[in-house]
Amino acid sequence: MVDAGSPASARTNMPVARHVLHVHPNREVWTWAAAVSIAADLRRDLTLQPRARLLLSGGTTPGPVYHALSQAPLDWERVDVGLVDERWLLPDDPESNAWLVRHELLQDHAAPAHFEPMTQAGRNIEGAVATANAHARREATVAVFGMGDDGHTASLFPAMNDFERVMKSQRDYVAIDASGCPGAREWPRRISLTPHGIARIPHRLLLLHGERKRAVFEQALVSGDLERWPVLTTLDSDHGTPLHVHWYE
Numbered sequence: 001m002v003d004a005g006s007p008a009s010a011r012t013n014m015p016v017a018r019h020v021l022h023v024h025p026n027r028e029v030w031t032w033a034a035a036v037s038i039a040a041d042l043r044r045d046l047t048l049q050p051r052a053r054l055l056l057s058g059g060t061t062p063g064p065v066y067h068a069l070s071q072a073p074l075d076w077e078r079v080d081v082g083l084v085d086e087r088w089l090l091p092d093d094p095e096s097n098a099w100l101v102r103h104e105l106l107q108d109h110a111a112p113a114h115f116e117p118m119t120q121a122g123r124n125i126e127g128a129v130a131t132a133n134a135h136a137r138r139e140a141t142v143a144v145f146g147m148g149d150d151g152h153t154a155s156l157f158p159a160m161n162d163f164e165r166v167m168k169s170q171r172d173y174v175a176i177d178a179s180g181c182p183g184a185r186e187w188p189r190r191i192s193l194t195p196h197g198i199a200r201i202p203h204r205l206l207l208l209h210g211e212r213k214r215a216v217f218e219q220a221l222v223s224g225d226l227e228r229w230p231v232l233t234t235l236d237s238d239h240g241t242p243l244h245v246h247w248y249e
């Protein structure tokens with residue numbers, strides 16, 4: 001484990017880590033380490049309050065972790081599962097983030113969890129954003145983030161339309177127009193957590209795989225330029241807790 005990022009705390013003068021990098025030897029260890037960490041956060045929260053809340057990303061990276069997590073013996077009936085972001089696709093579309101969550105996580109032990117997909121037939125994007133913000137009134141316990149090779153996280157893309165408005169929004173979720181952003185691929189219309197929404201989450205994991213993504217993340221840290229590298233938003237928390245980055249080659 002490598003501890004990194006070190007602005008000094010004003011009160012103690014001790015360095016405060018903004019992220020902790022966990023380097024794993026292979027995919028299996030990465031998978032189980034991340035799943036065990038998420039399960040531990042949920043279990044702890046379930047001892048303190050009636051329900052816990054888990055927010056998940058989509059994409060090609062986190063599937064194995066969700067699958068492993070589905071085998072955790074938790075009181076899943078008391079867990080609400082929401083999304084960090086969603087492409088403007090219905091949940092039964094295999095390219096939607098909801099589809100990934102349903103097929104990889106909401107199985108086995110985790111089947112009884114309460115899932116909140118963002119999109120629904122007949123719901124327009126404003127309605128979907130309003131519903132996501134209503135769910136977000138309850139603070140999430142833990143969130144899982146990914147990162148694209150362009151440095152985007154959630155659906156916060158470098159050079160997306162209305163970048164300033166989105167990044168400064170005081171709402172947890174907003175609609176995204178990422179037209180012209182290559183990283184958004186064929187889904188420029190999206191819904192995403194904002195930096196404000198991300199900062200409210202005490203436990204944040206960033207799942208990375210491969211040399212390319214590690215190099216992108218390190219380049220982002222060195223640059224410190226949030227506009228070019230929106231993934232940097234995951235470092236900041238109102239709780240003062242570090243981002244846990246799990247990586248394997």
Ligand SMILES: O=C1O[C@H](COP(=O)(O)O)[C@@H](O)[C@H](O)[C@H]1O
Binds near residue numbers: 097145155
């Ligand atoms: O489009 C998205 O991409 C990111 C990163 O995905 P990956 O395939 O590079 O792992 C993902 O975190 C996000 O949820 C998704 O909407």
